Amino acid sequence: MFLKYLALVAFLILPNVAAAADDDKKMLRNHDKQGFVNVEFGTGFYLVAPNEQNNEYRACKTKDLHGENGYQGEPICTGRSSMHLEFLGGYGVLPRFEVFAIFRLGVEPPAPGRPQQRQLGAGVRVYSPADGLFKIGIGVAPMFDFSAHATPLHDSVDFGYAFVIHVPIQFQFDIVRWVGVYAQIAPNIAFVTEVRFEILAGIGVQGRFP
Numbered sequence: 001m002f003l004k005y006l007a008l009v010a011f012l013i014l015p016n017v018a019a020a021a022d023d024d025k026k027m028l029r030n031h032d033k034q035g036f037v038n039v040e041f042g043t044g045f046y047l048v049a050p051n052e053q054n055n056e057y058r059a060c061k062t063k064d065l066h067g068e069n070g071y072q073g074e075p076i077c078t079g080r081s082s083m084h085l086e087f088l089g090g091y092g093v094l095p096r097f098e099v100f101a102i103f104r105l106g107v108e109p110p111a112p113g114r115p116q117q118r119q120l121g122a123g124v125r126v127y128s129p130a131d132g133l134f135k136i137g138i139g140v141a142p143m144f145d146f147s148a149h150a151t152p153l154h155d156s157v158d159f160g161y162a163f164v165i166h167v168p169i170q171f172q173f174d175i176v177r178w179v180g181v182y183a184q185i186a187p188n189i190a191f192v193t194e195v196r197f198e199i200l201a202g203i204g205v206q207g208r209f210p
Helices: 002-027
Strands: 035-050 077-094 097-106 118-128 134-145 162-166 169-176 179-191 194-209
Touching: 035 097, 035 179, 077 194, 097 134, 118 162
Parallel strands: none
Antiparallel strands: 035 077, 035 194, 077 097, 097 118, 118 134, 134 162, 134 169, 162 179, 169 179, 179 194
């Protein structure tokens, strides 16, 4: 008789314990041992100083292309960065630490001073707090830059390759363990073919598994 009552109690309690464990898992939001994929849309603001301001193929803008003084390039140019899509894939190595690969693609054609972004790299990010509904992630990612450029005459030009240091600062809201939405602001410093500083901003969604 005692064994029958014990079996009945186990039958009633164990499903509830399992359900509670599932609920606890759903509430965990620390990204530990999870893969993830991000998609982000954004734009930004740039400041660029070309290495050869009076080279018509490398200048960011022109003051006077056909006037009495001949060609004269701008020493520094500013403007809006190309709108872009950013794709990330990575893995949460520790509760607050993840590694990722990143690809950024501009969705507008290049213009003088504003390349169409094509950048590929990898980096790391740290979150605080590790497990929370809302968290801040700060990372760093060196990127290989092979963006498409345009001359002041609106011809396409190949600058060769450059490098970018990307520093993403992410404000993330994890809806459940497997889905988060975020806003991001990211300083970017590019060098080699020209000295370029950009502040990029965007919004995105993150899916995580398992």
